[in-house]
Amino acid sequence: TNPVYTGLPTTIFEVMSRLAIEHGSINLGQGFPDVDGPEDVRRMAAEALIAGPNQYPPMMGVPALRQAVAAANKRFYDLDVDWKTEVLVTSGATEALADIITSLIEPGDEIVLIEPLYDCYLPLVRRAGGIAKLVRVTPPHWKLDADELAAAFSDKTKAVLLNNPMNPAAKVFTREELGLIAELCVRFDAYAICDEVYEHIIFDDREHIPLMTLPGMRERTVRIGSAGKTFSLTGWKVGYVTATPRLLDPIAKAHQFTTFTTPAALQTAVAYGLAKEDAYYAGLAGDLAKKRDRLASGLARLGFGVVPCDGTYFVTADIAPLGLAASDVEVCQRMTVEAGVTAVPVSAFYDGNAPSTFVRFCFSKQDSILDSALERLATWI
Numbered sequence: 001t002n003p004v005y006t007g008l009p010t011t012i013f014e015v016m017s018r019l020a021i022e023h024g025s026i027n028l029g030q031g032f033p034d035v036d037g038p039e040d041v042r043r044m045a046a047e048a049l050i051a052g053p054n055q056y057p058p059m060m061g062v063p064a065l066r067q068a069v070a071a072a073n074k075r076f077y078d079l080d081v082d083w084k085t086e087v088l089v090t091s092g093a094t095e096a097l098a099d100i101i102t103s104l105i106e107p108g109d110e111i112v113l114i115e116p117l118y119d120c121y122l123p124l125v126r127r128a129g130g131i132a133k134l135v136r137v138t139p140p141h142w143k144l145d146a147d148e149l150a151a152a153f154s155d156k157t158k159a160v161l162l163n164n165p166m167n168p169a170a171k172v173f174t175r176e177e178l179g180l181i182a183e184l185c186v187r188f189d190a191y192a193i194c195d196e197v198y199e200h201i202i203f204d205d206r207e208h209i210p211l212m213t214l215p216g217m218r219e220r221t222v223r224i225g226s227a228g229k230t231f232s233l234t235g236w237k238v239g240y241v242t243a244t245p246r247l248l249d250p251i252a253k254a255h256q257f258t259t260f261t262t263p264a265a266l267q268t269a270v271a272y273g274l275a276k277e278d279a280y281y282a283g284l285a286g287d288l289a290k291k292r293d294r295l296a297s298g299l300a301r302l303g304f305g306v307v308p309c310d311g312t313y314f315v316t317a318d319i320a321p322l323g324l325a326a327s328d329v330e331v332c333q334r335m336t337v338e339a340g341v342t343a344v345p346v347s348a349f350y351d352g353n354a355p356s357t358f359v360r361f362c363f364s365k366q367d368s369i370l371d372s373a374l375e376r377l378a379t380w381i
Ligand code: PMP
Pocket: 031, 091, 092, 093, 094, 095, 118, 163, 167, 195, 197, 226, 227, 228, 229, 234, 237, 238, 239
């Protein structure tokens, strides 16, 4: 029989969520909030659904949302963006990544990525025929080595893919690190694909710095955002891409043949949401910082080696101090089955030879859920 391609792996989020459901476990694995985002934003979507039209909206996205994305780029980062030619709406950041990688990467192109990697990066790059040049950062410091980074770039480099704030590391890149990356992009004439879905989930007075704002980067950077993260509405799958027309054009071509468009009512509501007052954005990060502290201090009390978290809604913890004599994968399985708490093994975010004693917990959950998870773990350990 004709063989079927089996090269695509099962994502760790699917693996762990399935196991969590099977065992009635508290799911701190897959990253999603357990409380829906702002009611006014949801109401706006409901009204837009009733009022219609409910037909294909424009391929590039509803004008109101493209305008709102351009306005947010100005408001938060002082970036001047032409909403007509430099903004594309996609069905989630995931579609954006697929459109970008399939349109910009050709077989044999090298692409620099930093491990740990968000789940879809490597499968998409490799399916496009790209050659991944991996630069590794490891817990607990996630320090980026300048020489290793430089060594990953060459004349064959087409692009670097950067996730900042970084999932699962919860690392926020410093201006110095970003400067290094920008310099290499300019020197090797490489593009930068910036997954910035956690741009507003950043803690302790840190500032999100889009790589696009660094010298020489405006014309060579593709910046991705997601309403799923910014409005705690992950099921909506509304993403947006900002890039110079020369880069955005081929990406929009890929979008034509992938989804063509994204539900109009959701786009209209996200346009409204992006214009929300500063207090909304401060509240999002402030609430999550408290949850981070709640979970992190609880895990530390139980003996986990908690790794600092500067952004995202994930905290990584070292299980080595618990003395369980098992790998992160085994511990995540046992924790789900025996303790009723699910986390994700950090080794799943590396392309082999990974650190094997770190697990990732999502803390975008109600306080009572975080407390229950900690109580269950206390009984189990
Ligand atoms: N990139 C990163 C780093 C993510 O964590 C996620 C979602 N968890 C995505 C992309 C995908 O975002 P979306 O749900 O908008 O497709």
